[in-house]
Amino acid sequence: MFNKGDKVSVLDEDVNGVVLSVKNKEVTIETTDGFVMTYFANELLKTNDSSNLMDFVKKMNVGEVVKEKEIPKPRSFVKEKKDKREIPAPEFDLHIEKLVPNKRGMSNYDILTLQAETAKRHIEFAIKNRIPKIVFIHGVGEGILKSELDFLLGRYDNIAFQDGNYQKYGQGATEVYIKQNSK
Numbered sequence: 001m002f003n004k005g006d007k008v009s010v011l012d013e014d015v016n017g018v019v020l021s022v023k024n025k026e027v028t029i030e031t032t033d034g035f036v037m038t039y040f041a042n043e044l045l046k047t048n049d050s051s052n053l054m055d056f057v058k059k060m061n062v063g064e065v066v067k068e069k070e071i072p073k074p075r076s077f078v079k080e081k082k083d084k085r086e087i088p089a090p091e092f093d094l095h096i097e098k099l100v101p102n103k104r105g106m107s108n109y110d111i112l113t114l115q116a117e118t119a120k121r122h123i124e125f126a127i128k129n130r131i132p133k134i135v136f137i138h139g140v141g142e143g144i145l146k147s148e149l150d151f152l153l154g155r156y157d158n159i160a161f162q163d164g165n166y167q168k169y170g171q172g173a174t175e176v177y178i179k180q181n182s183k
Contacts, residue, residue: 002027008044089133092122116148139172
């Protein structure tokens, strides 16, 4: 990796120098201050001589650089693998704005009760209709609705639940899995 005459820099120290010899994984260098020191190869970084910029520019293939700038790189993103026959899980938004046209006059207790009852209705419907997975969107907020939802879901024996897909919902959703008994 290192050859005699290579310019190097020490990773965790402010030391630069030139390689004098390489023996196994140990590299002996002469620092810019004239000291001879030995380091392991993984502690050193080969540096280019920036004072001779024209040599560096001549080594570059300008054609490749221009081509690289012309062709837009495809965006990379992770996409969930889905089976073509798979039906997406139903999503239920429990935000109060989605449940009632106007929340004026409702106390926080009334709002939370309505949200919990709505969630319970959807769970019962999913169990009755053998829907294997549903998603509740509850938002982040102070976590009161999420806590109430966790308490409600914990009362069912045939239900498992976890935080929803972070890429899709952030921290504001819970995925509910309904374990179906074969009839």
